[in-house]
Structures are given as structure tokens and as C-alpha cells.
Amino acid sequence: MIADALAEDRDAGxxxxxxxxxxxxxxxxxxxxxxxxxxxxxxxAEKRGLVRGEVGRGTYVxxxxxxxxxxxxxxxxxxxxxxxxxxxxNAPATPEGDPASQAxxxxxxxxxxxxxxxxxxxxQPPAGGLRHREAGAAWTGRFxxxxxxxxxxxxxxxxxxxxVALAALTQPGDVLATEALTYPGIKVLAxxxxxxxxxxAMDADGLLPDALEAACRAGSVRxxxxxxxxxxxxxxxxxxxxRREVAEVARRHGVLVLEDDSYGLLPSVRxxxxxxxLPESSYFIAGVSKLLTPGLRIGYLVxxxxxxxxxxxxxxGLASLMTTPLMAEVLSRWVEDGTADALVVAQRREAxxxxxxxxxxxxxxxxxxxxxxxxxxWLGLPEGRRSEAFTAQARRHGVSVTSADLFGVGPGVVPAAxxxxxxxxxxxxxxxRGLRRLREVLDAGNxxxxxx
Numbered sequence: 001m002i003a004d005a006l007a008e009d010r011d012a013g014x015x016x017x018x019x020x021x022x023x024x025x026x027x028x029x030x031x032x033x034x035x036x037x038x039x040x041x042x043x044x045a046e047k048r049g050l051v052r053g054e055v056g057r058g059t060y061v062x063x064x065x066x067x068x069x070x071x072x073x074x075x076x077x078x079x080x081x082x083x084x085x086x087x088x089x090n091a092p093a094t095p096e097g098d099p100a101s102q103a104x105x106x107x108x109x110x111x112x113x114x115x116x117x118x119x120x121x122x123x124q125p126p127a128g129g130l131r132h133r134e135a136g137a138a139w140t141g142r143f144x145x146x147x148x149x150x151x152x153x154x155x156x157x158x159x160x161x162x163x164v165a166l167a168a169l170t171q172p173g174d175v176l177a178t179e180a181l182t183y184p185g186i187k188v189l190a191x192x193x194x195x196x197x198x199x200x201a202m203d204a205d206g207l208l209p210d211a212l213e214a215a216c217r218a219g220s221v222r223x224x225x226x227x228x229x230x231x232x233x234x235x236x237x238x239x240x241x242x243r244r245e246v247a248e249v250a251r252r253h254g255v256l257v258l259e260d261d262s263y264g265l266l267p268s269v270r271x272x273x274x275x276x277x278l279p280e281s282s283y284f285i286a287g288v289s290k291l292l293t294p295g296l297r298i299g300y301l302v303x304x305x306x307x308x309x310x311x312x313x314x315x316x317g318l319a320s321l322m323t324t325p326l327m328a329e330v331l332s333r334w335v336e337d338g339t340a341d342a343l344v345v346a347q348r349r350e351a352x353x354x355x356x357x358x359x360x361x362x363x364x365x366x367x368x369x370x371x372x373x374x375x376x377x378w379l380g381l382p383e384g385r386r387s388e389a390f391t392a393q394a395r396r397h398g399v400s401v402t403s404a405d406l407f408g409v410g411p412g413v414v415p416a417a418x419x420x421x422x423x424x425x426x427x428x429x430x431x432x433r434g435l436r437r438l439r440e441v442l443d444a445g446n447x448x449x450x451x452x
Contacts, residue, residue: 002041085434126317128154135332136300199409206238230263247277262287375423
């Protein structure tokens with residue numbers, strides 16, 4: 001009843017986004033019900049996306065446009081694309097000259113003359129053909145991890161690799177630990193596989209080993225998912241010493257680790273993967289889409305031993321029989337002839353130049369976290385600004401960013417911040433337009449908040 005009333009009042013405009021609701025005790029006294037009744041009602045409202053509880057601050061009405069799922073690309077040529085500068089989709093830019101398209105054109109012309117072309121139209125083993133797994137092992141070596149081809153499973157992108165890993169390694173009810181702020185895609189998959197997510201405390205360098213230790217002592221953690229290099233959304237890069245500590249905690253408690261390295265090659269210098277320090281129980285995703293081009297839906301999932309990799313391959317076979325051999329062949333050629341490395345260099349340069357533009361437009365006084373060339377920035381908001389209200393205000397001003405709430409795992413862990421993606425705009429002029437709109441929203445101050 002209370003949750004229904006909240007929904008009706010919000011939809012009717014009687015409760016505006018950002019309105020602070022009464023405390024549990026205050027509302028219980030007003031309505032003549034128990035505190036427990038209000039607590040359950042607020043909990044139901046939060047599940048429906050009506051409100052957001054913040055430890056120590058209260059319960060606030062959420063905007064109807066607040067994201068509960070990953071942002072989706074706007075269709076090219078649509079009215080929304082023309083009116084909205086999209087800075088919420090985390091995709092690499094197209095560097096000058098579009099080198100990825102040029103490379104693809106050349107590769108397809110070569111394949112058209114290849115006597116092996118017919119093989120790419122036939123069924124392949126679920127883990128991928130040997131040639132494609134060899135390319136996967138070579139690509140993984142670029143990240144600093146030495147593996148054998150039999151440890152590699154070819155997947156249809158990193159998201160598919162995560163899904164395969166969760167299907168193979170977990171059971172419904174298992175605890176999946178992540179950083180307190182994490183990639184929204186893993187949250188979607190956790191719900192699908194009925195896993196219990198636990199967000200672990202982090203600092204400017206990423207996950208805190210003590211937080212993992214405490215979680216393991218409090219209960220059985222089955223799998224730890226993390227992004228130690230170029231964390232999404234904060235951009236943090238975990239130092240080597242911290243990686244060793246996290247690996248030791250995981251080893252001591254028998255926790256499996258799924259390491260997502262979607263952006264790992266954008267820094268020219270980076271620590272070794274955490275998997276180097278926990279080779280017996282680590283699974284590693286060597287990304288491609290964020291480093292080369294998003295339409296090349298290939299990723300490599302690396303397991304610790306062949307027997308376990310056969311379990312991963314089985315999950316690929318159950319879901320899709322195999323990953324498209326044609327795209328796997330294109331990427332294999334790019335890895336072999338150096339095209340992939342050249343594309344990474346081009347993306348690194350473009351990301352750095354776009355970052356410089358963002359800092360220039362947003363201003364030195366803005367708390368903007370990104371220490372390496374990345375296509376996303378973690379923008380800390382000024383005192384008194386709330387993530388969801390700021391995101392809604394920005395959209396009304398013609399620029400789309402992502403609220404910190406989308407990344408939070410567990411209550412009371414979400415800071416006042418937004419993720420700003422600088423790779424999606426097709427041109428730097430369009431990017432600058434969006435950033436200037438964002439700067440205007442920052443300068444305009446917070447919209448008045450109501451208290452009921």
C-alpha cells in the first residue's frame with residue numbers, strides 16, 4: 001500500500017525526484033503503523049526503483065528516468081540522437097582515418113582469396129579452432145599473462161565471457177563478491193544466475209584486501225569478479241602490491257577470481273594481471289571491443305587448467321554451439337600481423353587527446369578521476385549534488401551521463417559522482433558540445449529538493 005502510494009504520487013508529479021522522505025519512525029507515527037511495516041514498504045519501493053536509501057542521509061525519490069539497466073546506444077538518425085549528446089555509452093572512439101574499417105576491408109579482401117574461406121562457414125569446436133585459440137593466447141600475452149592455447153576459450157565478446165564463466169563456476173545462491181562499484185553487466189548476470197552479490201569496500205587504488213578477508217570470514221564467497229586495471233567506472237589501477245595481497249586472501253579462502261581486463265592495454269605501462277599471482281584459480285577475460293572496435297564481438301576467456309576450460313567450452317556449446325569463426329579469423333590475422341597492436345596505439349592516442357579536451361572544458365576545479373588514457377571519466381560532484389538528480393538535470397540540458405547508482409552494489413556505498421564517456425561522440429566537436437552542456441549543469445547548481 002505505501003509503495004503503491006509512493007509510485008502514484010511520483011508518477012503524478014506530487015513527489016519530485018530528489019525529495020527526501022520521512023524517516024521510518026516519522027512515517028510510522030504519521031500513519032499509525034509499526035516501524036517494521038514502513039521498513040518493508042521502503043524496501044519494496046527500492047526494489048521497484050521508486051526510491052534510493054542512502055546510509056546516514058535518508059531515503060530519496062528516484063527519477064523515473066534513473067537507469068536500472070546498462071545504457072543502450074541511440075539509433076543513428078533518430079530524433080533523440082539529434083537532440084542529445086550521448087556521454088553514457090562506454091565505447092571507443094573512431095580515430096582519424098578510421099583505421100579499424102580500413103583494416104577490416106583489407107582482411108575481408110584477403111579472406112575472399114583464401115582457400116580456407118569455406119572452413120570458416122563450417123562448425124567449429126565450442127572453444128574455438130586451434131588457430132583462433134593460439135591467437136587468443138598471443139593476445140592474452142599482450143596483457144602480461146602467459147597461457148597455452150588449450151587454456152583459451154573464444155567468446156563473442158567480454159560480456160559473453162562473463163556469462164560463460166558464471167554459468168560454469170557458480171550455482172544459484174552462491175556469493176559473488178565485487179568491488180562496491182562495479183560494471184553493471186555483471187549485476188545483470190548475477191540476477192539471471194540467482195547469485196547473491198556482495199559489494200566490497202574500495203579506495204582510490206581499488207578493492208581493499210581487508211574487505212575481501214572480512215567477507216570470506218563472514219561467509220562462503222564462491223567467486224570474486226573485479227577489474228584491477230582501468231576500473232569501470234572509477235578508472236582506478238590497482239598497484240602490484242595490492243594485487244598480490246588480494247590474490248593471497250583469495251588463495252587462503254579458496255575463492256575463485258574472474259578478472260575482467262576490458263581496458264587493460266590502454267595504459268602503456270601497467271602492473272601484471274592479478275591472475276599472475278593466482279594462476280591456479282583465476283579466470284581472465286582479455287578484452288577486444290573496448291580496445292579495437294565494438295563491432296568486433298570477440299573476446300578470450302582464459303582458465304587455469306585444461307579440465308576447467310572444457311567446462312567453459314561446454315557452456316559455450318550449450319548457449320550458441322560456437323563463436324562466429326569469421327570474426328575470430330579476422331582478429332587472429334590482426335594479432336598475427338600487428339594490426340591489433342597498431343589499433344591499440346591509435347585508440348590510446350585518441351583517448352588521451354579526448355581526455356585533455358574534457359579537462360579543458362570541465363575546468364581544473366572539477367574533481368575528475370582518470371589517471372590513464374581512458375574513454376570514461378569518473379566525475380565527482382560538488383558538495384550537495386546527488387547523482388540521480390544531477391543525471392536527470394543533465395539530460396534535460398541535452399547531455400546523457402550515467403549516475404553512480406547504476407554501479408553500486410549494496411546499500412550506502414554510492415558516492416555523489418557520475419560516469420562521463422568521451423568516446424561515443426563521432427567527432428570532437430560533438431564531444432565538446434556535450435562537455436560544455438555538462439559544465440553548464442555543474443555551474444547552474446542543484447535544483448531545489450523538497451522534504452515531505
